[in-house]
Amino acid sequence: MSAPLYSIPGSSAPTAAAPAAGAAAEPVARTVSEVLAQSQVEEVLAELERDLIGLAPVKQRIRDIAALLVIDKLRAQHGLSASAPSLHMCFTGNPGTGKTTVAMRMAEILHRLGYVRKGHLVAVTRDDLVGQYIGHTAPKTKEVLKKAMGGVLFIDEAYYLYRPENERDYGQEAIEILLQVMENQRDDLVVILAGYKDRMDTFFQSNPGMSSRIAHHLDFPDYATPELLQIGDRMIESSHYRFGAGAREAFDAYLQRRIAQPHFANARSVRNALDRARLRQASRLYADRDRVLSADDLSTITASDILASRVFSKDADKETP
Numbered sequence: 001m002s003a004p005l006y007s008i009p010g011s012s013a014p015t016a017a018a019p020a021a022g023a024a025a026e027p028v029a030r031t032v033s034e035v036l037a038q039s040q041v042e043e044v045l046a047e048l049e050r051d052l053i054g055l056a057p058v059k060q061r062i063r064d065i066a067a068l069l070v071i072d073k074l075r076a077q078h079g080l081s082a083s084a085p086s087l088h089m090c091f092t093g094n095p096g097t098g099k100t101t102v103a104m105r106m107a108e109i110l111h112r113l114g115y116v117r118k119g120h121l122v123a124v125t126r127d128d129l130v131g132q133y134i135g136h137t138a139p140k141t142k143e144v145l146k147k148a149m150g151g152v153l154f155i156d157e158a159y160y161l162y163r164p165e166n167e168r169d170y171g172q173e174a175i176e177i178l179l180q181v182m183e184n185q186r187d188d189l190v191v192i193l194a195g196y197k198d199r200m201d202t203f204f205q206s207n208p209g210m211s212s213r214i215a216h217h218l219d220f221p222d223y224a225t226p227e228l229l230q231i232g233d234r235m236i237e238s239s240h241y242r243f244g245a246g247a248r249e250a251f252d253a254y255l256q257r258r259i260a261q262p263h264f265a266n267a268r269s270v271r272n273a274l275d276r277a278r279l280r281q282a283s284r285l286y287a288d289r290d291r292v293l294s295a296d297d298l299s300t301i302t303a304s305d306i307l308a309s310r311v312f313s314k315d316a317d318k319e320t321p
Ligand SMILES: Nc1ncnc2c1ncn2[C@@H]1O[C@H](COP(=O)(O)OP(=O)(O)OP(=O)(O)O)[C@@H](O)[C@H]1O
Pocket: 051, 052, 053, 054, 055, 093, 094, 095, 096, 097, 098, 099, 100, 101, 102, 231, 234, 265, 267, 268, 271
């Protein structure tokens, strides 16, 4: 059986070494430093290091991938060309562990190092790729691929593409198109599959073709409370709030309770908890109609804003993720 060969337009990727048409001819980079300086990739790597708490193994893998691409550029200048390395990836981990955030940074790094032309991220799930009726899946999948060309296609909960219980499931059609494009146009599109580790493992067992095209498996561990607290510090700081007296300790206590409850979603739960604390702060300040509010008043989250959370009450398990 010979499947039709899909080719998605828009991928006339220049080789990594060729300057973009019309760009002023840059001096040829001959050292790692020169490649790093020209591509400005170090800024993104530094940002990743700075902005993301924990995730040491993930950060290391990203640095390794960046190193590979830098060396590839230098090799190309000596005529040591090789086929573009396969960079399709799989990000496994529980909700809120940073998969989408890292994928966006990854897209930027791949772009700066000339691996993909645009560096945007298109995030999809099964419903964006698979149609309800016969004949609908191929056009849907191809449309998504067209949008993602030149960047990263991020498929969240990718295992839902495969439904073994349903013999005539259209997901299989989407998988087949993806496989071809992942193979033939890998110099201009990186596919990242994301989801829970155990389900992804099962998916790969049933889809060896997909498994063999994934070059990098990155596992995102759950955060421990101290990391969650640091993540909270970053979020508070970047939105120009601060913890008042005792509030950070209250938030620490909050996290220790929240982590043990259902639907806990790591950093996402931290963000949601802080959003609710902001709501409580606003209501508290709003109630005081005639007070002149200083910048300090307006930016302080007090211990009471945290302690009013339901995790400290009897209905604790009703807290939303
Ligand atoms: N290590 C981290 N340091 C700081 N902030 C983080 C970290 N990990 C995640 N976040 C923040 O937590 C939120 C959730 O992260 P993200 O959406 O990347 O997680 P996810 O793994 O894709 O989750 P989901 O599976 O629910 O889609 C984002 O606001 C992100 O900025």
